[in-house]
Amino acid sequence: xxxxxxxxxxxxxxIFTLSSCCMCHTVARLFCDLGVNAxxxxxxxxxxxxxxxxxxxxxxxxxPSVPVVFIGGKLVGGTNRVMSMHLSGELVPMLRNAGxxxx
Amino acid sequence: LWLGWLCASKQAKAxxxxxxxxxxxxxxxxxxxxxxxxxxPPPTLDIFPSWPLALHxxxxxxxxxxxxxxxxxxxxxxxxxxxxxxxxxxxxxxxxxxGMVGLVTVAGQFHQISQQQHHQHQQQNxxxxxxxxxxxxxxxxxxxxxxxxxxREAARKSRLRKxxxxxxxxxxxxxxxxxxxxLQRARSQGLLVGGAPGGNSSPGAAMFDVxxxxxxxxxxxxxxxxxxxxxxxxxxxxxxxxxxxxxxxxDELFRLKSAAARADVFHLITGMWATPAERCFLxxxxxxxxxxxxxxxxxxxxxxxxQMVGICSLEQSLQxxxxxxxxGLEQLHQSLAITVAGSGSxxxxxxxxxxxxxxxxxxxxxxxxxxxxxxxxxLRQQTLHQxxxxxxxxxxxxxxxxxxxxxxxxxxxxxxxxxRPREILMTDEGNCGELAY
Numbered sequence: 001x002x003x004x005x006x007x008x009x010x011x012x013x014x015i016f017t018l019s020s021c022c023m024c025h026t027v028a029r030l031f032c033d034l035g036v037n038a039x040x041x042x043x044x045x046x047x048x049x050x051x052x053x054x055x056x057x058x059x060x061x062x063x064p065s066v067p068v069v070f071i072g073g074k075l076v077g078g079t080n081r082v083m084s085m086h087l088s089g090e091l092v093p094m095l096r097n098a099g100x101x102x103x
Numbered sequence: 104l105w106l107g108w109l110c111a112s113k114q115a116k117a118x119x120x121x122x123x124x125x126x127x128x129x130x131x132x133x134x135x136x137x138x139x140x141x142x143x144p145p146p147t148l149d150i151f152p153s154w155p156l157a158l159h160x161x162x163x164x165x166x167x168x169x170x171x172x173x174x175x176x177x178x179x180x181x182x183x184x185x186x187x188x189x190x191x192x193x194x195x196x197x198x199x200x201x202g203m204v205g206l207v208t209v210a211g212q213f214h215q216i217s218q219q220q221h222h223q224h225q226q227q228n229x230x231x232x233x234x235x236x237x238x239x240x241x242x243x244x245x246x247x248x249x250x251x252x253x254x255r256e257a258a259r260k261s262r263l264r265k266x267x268x269x270x271x272x273x274x275x276x277x278x279x280x281x282x283x284x285x286l287q288r289a290r291s292q293g294l295l296v297g298g299a300p301g302g303n304s305s306p307g308a309a310m311f312d313v314x315x316x317x318x319x320x321x322x323x324x325x326x327x328x329x330x331x332x333x334x335x336x337x338x339x340x341x342x343x344x345x346x347x348x349x350x351x352x353x354d355e356l357f358r359l360k361s362a363a364a365r366a367d368v369f370h371l372i373t374g375m376w377a378t379p380a381e382r383c384f385l386x387x388x389x390x391x392x393x394x395x396x397x398x399x400x401x402x403x404x405x406x407x408x409x410q411m412v413g414i415c416s417l418e419q420s421l422q423x424x425x426x427x428x429x430x431g432l433e434q435l436h437q438s439l440a441i442t443v444a445g446s447g448s449x450x451x452x453x454x455x456x457x458x459x460x461x462x463x464x465x466x467x468x469x470x471x472x473x474x475x476x477x478x479x480x481x482l483r484q485q486t487l488h489q490x491x492x493x494x495x496x497x498x499x500x501x502x503x504x505x506x507x508x509x510x511x512x513x514x515x516x517x518x519x520x521x522x523r524p525r526e527i528l529m530t531d532e533g534n535c536g537e538l539a540y
Contacts, residue, residue: 022438023474026431033423064474079474080481086420087485088492089413 001055003048008070012100013038016056016068019045023079024067030082034092036100072098307366308375314359315376318352325349326507329500339496349503350491357484364388364476371476378517381510387428387479392486393421395506402505403498413493417486424482432475439468 008014013031017024019042031038043049043066057065059075069076071094076082085091095101304312325348332345364371371388374381384390396418406414442465446457487506491499 020438020468022431022435022471023478025434026427026478029430030423030427033426079478083424083478083481084485086424087417087482087489089416089420091420 001058004052004055004059005073007041008075009073011037011039012072012098013095014041014070015039016041016043016052016066016070018043018053018066021064021066023064027067027069027079027082030086034095034101036095038100071095071100305367305370307363308370310366311359311363311370312376315356318356318359321352322507323511325352326504326511329504329507333497333500333504342500343496346491346496346499346503350487353487354484357480360389360480361477364473364480368472368476372472378514379520380513380516384513386425387432388476389480389483390510391425392483393418393425395509396421396486396490398509399502399505403494403502406498410493410498413489417489417493421482421486428475428478428482435468435471435475439465442468 004016007016013036015024015028015031015038017028017040024040028038028040043053046052053065056068057063060068060078064078066078068078069082076085076094082091085094092101325345329345329349332342337345360371363376368388370376374385374388377385377389381390384394386394396414400414400418403414442461445461487503490502494502
């Protein structure tokens with residue numbers, strides 16, 4: 001959990017993924033298209049990836065465990081949450097506030 | 104035992120067919136007459152003494168029913184859709200479900216029939232002598248009287264059975280005609296895919312189709328209510344209640360679709376739940392929300408500047424989200440293709456070892472399709488909610504009416520297409536031929 005939070009604060013936008021997950025690619029692609037330089041952390045490449053995945057699942061409440069997005073070090077949520085926030089217009093202001101977007 | 108039955112059946116077939124050529128189809132005759140034939144030499148009721156008690160329960164009542172009332176036979180038969188003679192019905196149903204038990208039952212019935220025919224046979228032998236004695240005025244043998252009575256009884260039973268059989272044929276015909284009519288109506292409404300083999304339909308798909316059709320019925324009722332409310336110039340509060348209801352109704356659709364995605368994602372992704380014209384526009388198991396927005400925007404005028412900004416912003420976010428999903432799905436396709444191709448050479452048949460492993464990995468990847476359909480549905484749902492937020496009550500009413508009507512038109516287009524006259528195509532081909540010169 002601590003490791004998760006530590007890594008989550010490394011950049012304005014951090015996405016935890018698994019290399020085999022295609023939905024993770026979707027979310028990463030969205031931020032890329034928005035002009036955000038998000039940090040992608042592949043859990044299966046991390047020695048403590050398994051326990052981080054468990055911690056993330058606990059934070060989310062329900063699966064899937066990836067992708068999980070942190071903005072400004074704070075938990076935002078999974079694909080569903082990110083997409084909904086983008087449609088409602090909440091995502092971009094949040095990105096600006098975190099310094100992930102300049103325009 | 105089986106061989107004996109088969110041999111005996113050939114003899115019995117001729118005998119029975121002589122009496123009742125149409126009542127019993129050959130399959131019945133083949134399997135069951137053997138029992139009758141076997142029973143004929145010593146007429147006993149207990150043909151299979153070694154059979155367990157349960158079968159005897161089936162066995163004995165049937166014998167009783169044959170003698171007492173045909174009405175019970177036809178009663179239970181009417182529950183069955185298949186049009187058959189009462190005894191045939193029992194045979195057919197039980198043969199399929201209970202194998203040997205059915206054969207025992209029919210054996211019992213045919214035993215009865217064979218006994219009656221046996222008596223009739225004896226009758227004919229006795230008849231000449233008994234009638235002769237009747238005419239000459241001599242005393243009639245009481246045994247003969249009894250046999251005559253039994254003969255009349257058997258003939259009466261036979262007539263009743265024939266009547267019941269004909270009645271079932273007729274009701275079966277009616278049912279069939281009704282089913283064909285229903286099927287035709289459903290097809291013309293574009294609700295069914297014409298002639299799709301039954302094996303393609305999974306229980307999840309079938310379930311969803313039923314629920315979706317019910318949802319469509321509900322939807323048309325709501326559209327009527329919405330249109331009525333709009334034209335009646337209801338106060339905003341009342342209209343808002345109807346719109347909220349409509350939105351909740353759409354939420355229900357996405358809940359159904361999400362369950363269907365988990366049960367049978369391919370049913371949704373191939374668009375088999377929708378009509379052909381809707382399938383033209385299919386994107387990840389449903390309509391493409393940014394397209395719908397673009398189509399409907401002109402219908403929403405007049406919009407305030409703030410609303411215009413809101414709609415444009417929604418459209419842009421939608422397009423970005425859709426693009427991201429499309430790219431993710433594209434990556435899934437590539438990954439799946441690589442997995443299916445396998446780690447070795449496809450043209451090398453010594454590669455069977457990796458086959459199951461590759462299949463297992465591919466299965467895992469296929470499962471990801473569910474997530475994409477569910478996320479696409481989420482975009483659709485959020486689009487509707489955002490429209491509701493941006494628009495005024497009356498605008499929202501018009502918007503939802505427009506969405507409903509648009510999809511109605513697509514469905515109507517599908518059924519018109521399905522029933523279009525084909526001759527037009529022929530003339531086109533003719534023209535093309537001429538133009539080639």
